[in-house]
Amino acid sequence: MLKIALAQINSTVGDLAGNTRKILQYAAQAQKEGAELVVFPELALCGYPPEDLLLKKHFVADNIKALDALSKKINDVTVIAGFVDSGAGGKIYNAAAVVGKGKILDIFHKKELPNYGVFDEKRYFSLGQNSGITMVKGVKIGINICEDIWINGAVYQEQARAGAQILINISSSPYQAGKLKLRQELLVGRAKETKTHVMYVNTVGGQDELVFDGGSMIISPSGDLIARARQFEEHLLMAALNPDTRRCSPKGPVFSLSQSPFPTVLRQAQGPGESFIAPLLDEAEEVYKALVLGTRDYAFKNGFKKVALGVSGGVDSALVACIACDAFGSRNVTAISMPSPFNSKATRQDARQLAKNLKIELKEIPIKRIFSSYLKTMAPYFANMPSGIAEENIQARIRGNILMAMANKFGGLILTTGNKSEMAVGYCTLYGDMSGGYAVIKDVFKTKVYELARFRNSISREPLIPESILFRAPSAELKLGQTDEETLGPYEDLDKILMAYIEGHASPQDIVASGKDEKLVWRTIRLVDMNEYKRRQAPPGVKITSCAFGKDWRLPITNRYRE
């Protein structure tokens, strides 16, 4: 029996010392529980993705030093962990080290380098050449890295042909809604195809716009799911394998560590001898948890312990306030309501009720006086011109200025509250409501915002978000009688058009052919194209779809292609 632990940990990009400590801590715990082999995710030592840190020779050298130091402390257990290896001619590799007996025993280099979507691995890494076959306690193991097991017929098949009894894949696979199921289907296929156990360990945690959702798993050669770690939490998943029969015991002991990297508290989820299969989450819960983890890790890893946000009495800011409370605790969240004469009593009252429900502090800072001072100052220039978009944006930018001033004075990260539908069509004010450090729901369409709000209400005894917020027609309230849907069209239709255009790369003709209103399609797409400049200046936010407005959306601003 080979006892293997999959250590689904939350590394921090660049934190070589901290990541080393975490690896040692998990390795020690796994060893204590009987593990002989402990496996950590792709680039666990330096965090994923390190991006252009990889262009710094001293960064790569420091990461290798960290691995050397780590290896000296690994003696009576074998560890596999991801790091950046260097080779001749300045080449570097996305690598897995096999460490034990106080030294580095073996190294494997990733062969399939993804360079699409959010990935830029060909920018940095050279292609690996070695087989990835290593022996641990007499068991032949094929080690591969993330994409190596996704690309059909490549690396993993050679390893199986070379007699690997287990395939171990170390990954840093970013979350998008429903991805866990995709991964599981893939791994089941690979296990059956190779008639081999597949052990998959994924990173967990947030890194700028990406969330890694964990969900590490073990699949038997017949394609059965033997164990699956929780999503969005650190987890130590264990199994015992009988290499002779190539049978994996479903009864390996399974342990779990708390989700928060600050501090890490060890706790045991299941008794020894019990299998652990974390339940699949519903999509709303999965996405909600991704938003919480992404937001929390962005704040914590950048040194923020508290946050503030503007609440308008609308559903976007209400949802973000809930996420903030779940991520940081109510006492670390400050809501700031900045009413103008255009805000209705009803929305102001809803903002108050929301704050009360969430037990967060609410500061009311009316903007009327400041707005008047702008109008007076600009009067000589604006004389005899009708009030319009300039006056609307001035209000939004006063609010941005106030939020940033509060952050400057009291610390804390400002969360912005705009959704993906707005970001897509530019229904938002640059330097106004777009001001802040992290745009929590920038990849969440408006219709999904409602879904998540209802989900969050459904899991607390009393609804946190007042029902009136969920039923009122959304409005920017920057002039009288405004509603979003009068300007943009019904969100139900708008979001479907946006999804087809953004995630599906569909042409307007295709979208019209699918039954959408022609005028709305062309107008919407024109708005998306025109507003690239706004998105380029938006703060980062959690990616939850297959194409977020981030590294997977690289459209030129200067673009005369008219669909």
Place this chain on the structure above:
Amino acid sequence: MLKIALAQINSTVGDLAGNTRKILQYAAQAQKEGAELVVFPELALCGYPPEDLLLKKHFVADNIKALDALSKKINDVTVIAGFVDSGAGGKIYNAAAVVGKGKILDIFHKKELPNYGVFDEKRYFSLGQNSGITMVKGVKIGINICEDIWINGAVYQEQARAGAQILINISSSPYQAGKLKLRQELLVGRAKETKTHVMYVNTVGGQDELVFDGGSMIISPSGDLIARARQFEEHLLMAALNPDTRRCSPKGPVFSLSQSPFPTVLRQAQGPGESFIAPLLDEAEEVYKALVLGTRDYAFKNGFKKVALGVSGGVDSALVACIACDAFGSRNVTAISMPSPFNSKATRQDARQLAKNLKIELKEIPIKRIFSSYLKTMAPYFANMPSGIAEENIQARIRGNILMAMANKFGGLILTTGNKSEMAVGYCTLYGDMSGGYAVIKDVFKTKVYELARFRNSISREPLIPESILFRAPSAELKLGQTDEETLGPYEDLDKILMAYIEGHASPQDIVASGKDEKLVWRTIRLVDMNEYKRRQAPPGVKITSCAFGKDWRLPITNRYRE
């Protein structure tokens, strides 16, 4: 004799119809002047770089349709032009089409795909397989595309071995200071190495952060420069080649078209029989022209004909005002001075003098009243706290709000005026002085700002920028008695440290070892690392160095690597 014209044109990304018209116009003009072969730059048909437009199947299809339509109109001359080709399995290629006799005669696919710096070509393109050898009027030509001739010993050598009498390289090579010389050295080497004529045609024009500087050239097999087109202007460069002697006549007729794409006016620079070698520019002039072209093209290609900017009486805004006047003409530039009680009489006076010298409209919009209204509104929250960064940033953000309001009311693009030294260390206010559509000098270090200001003064009869601006210690003037260099250290030292860290990827230890003040080095680098979040939300601006804060700088925001 084969008469060849290199058409150094300014395409616009996505403007298939406009680019087609331009290609036909240049082809007709070249033919009129006797050319038998007319060569256009890399991806001339769709503009470079099209980025994720390439993920849209209908975009690629439309570009192929445009090529088909174009080819029907090319009859009595041969044209080589860059376009996106499609192949089996959804593959696409960065391609050159040989067009003539009303059809597409041949197609070559780029083999070396750059995926570093600002380039992401492996994200989109598949590798080409064919040789790139084509016959035109009995002359054997090797066609290669940009990187194909940069990579040592690859594509171009095979073509020479296959008997190519001329190597034609079509490029879209982005500008950085001094790059023309690099290119020329490379091409001279390739010509000598292959004993072949090398004809190099480069794109000209701005595209978001990139400027293509043209400088197309013809090198003889002995490594002599036969002709060179001007930088930063459209140009039609011609030469006649005798394929028997492999000798290229230096006396081909040479033509030039006006620099502005709006509208294109043909004019003849040189008489027939004269050679044309554009002079090499001094670095200051070269960089200055890059800034003018990049700014003008960003505005024009995005539909702006006029611009506005805040002028403070400092050197940064003074330089940007000069660039704006050279790009758009004085009557299309509005300067807005937004003095606070912290602005000295001297800087206010300098702002006025600058506007007078440049013959631009100056609007003075004092921010005192608005600032007071913020302080009154915030008083309940800020009570008993010392005045500090919050109050400084409020002022900068009031100015940002006013500028954007003016743009909303009167149209026009807002130019921001921050330099690279500030952007690097975060000595700028997000949503404040960073507000605007285009950040003209964001890749220009402060010491270089002075150099460019002096250069611009040197070429006009009377200095445009008042000398007092050049001699005053720079200050943000957001509180009393502030100077930049007290906060940041001397710019001379700061800029050298920044250059080593940013462009050289040097470690702090290396920079200290090179003789810089240790404390200043560590503090500066810490500031650069800390301020990634600000840069991420900055507007685009012209790249003039080997590593601008744009596509060639992809550092994570969340980054605990402490140098």
